[in-house]
Amino acid sequence: MENNGIVITFSNSSLNEVGGPTTFLSGFKADIKRILRGIFGVDVVPYPVTIRGTMKEANVFKKALVHEGAYMKVYRQFGLTDPRTLSARHKLQDVIKDFELTTGIRWPLV
Numbered sequence: 001m002e003n004n005g006i007v008i009t010f011s012n013s014s015l016n017e018v019g020g021p022t023t024f025l026s027g028f029k030a031d032i033k034r035i036l037r038g039i040f041g042v043d044v045v046p047y048p049v050t051i052r053g054t055m056k057e058a059n060v061f062k063k064a065l066v067h068e069g070a071y072m073k074v075y076r077q078f079g080l081t082d083p084r085t086l087s088a089r090h091k092l093q094d095v096i097k098d099f100e101l102t103t104g105i106r107w108p109l110v
Contacts, residue, residue, distance in 0.1 A: 070092075
């Protein structure tokens with residue numbers, strides 16, 4: 001199986017490709033899952049990730065991924081009702097809002 005890595009492209013043309021926004025968003029969700037699985041060591045093969053877009057888009061995407069991973073880690077360690085988990089969730093929600101406002105793309109719930 002060949003591993004070409006993951007390419008994330010933030011542009012209006014991505015949303016206008018064959019299949020439209022639905023196809024883009026389902027692929028985007030799958031890519032985020034693959035990245036998070038790599039972060040948590042579920043997938044042994046590391047995926048090189050290429051992000052295409054403005055610097056701000058790349059930075060908010062990276063920040064959202066980091067906070068998504070941090071939330072999942074705290075959730076797994078302390079459970080859903082722990083104050084640390086709730087705090088991490090609120091931080092994640094703020095970062096996701098920034099991502100959505102910056103890119104115009106809805107962050108998928110993974």
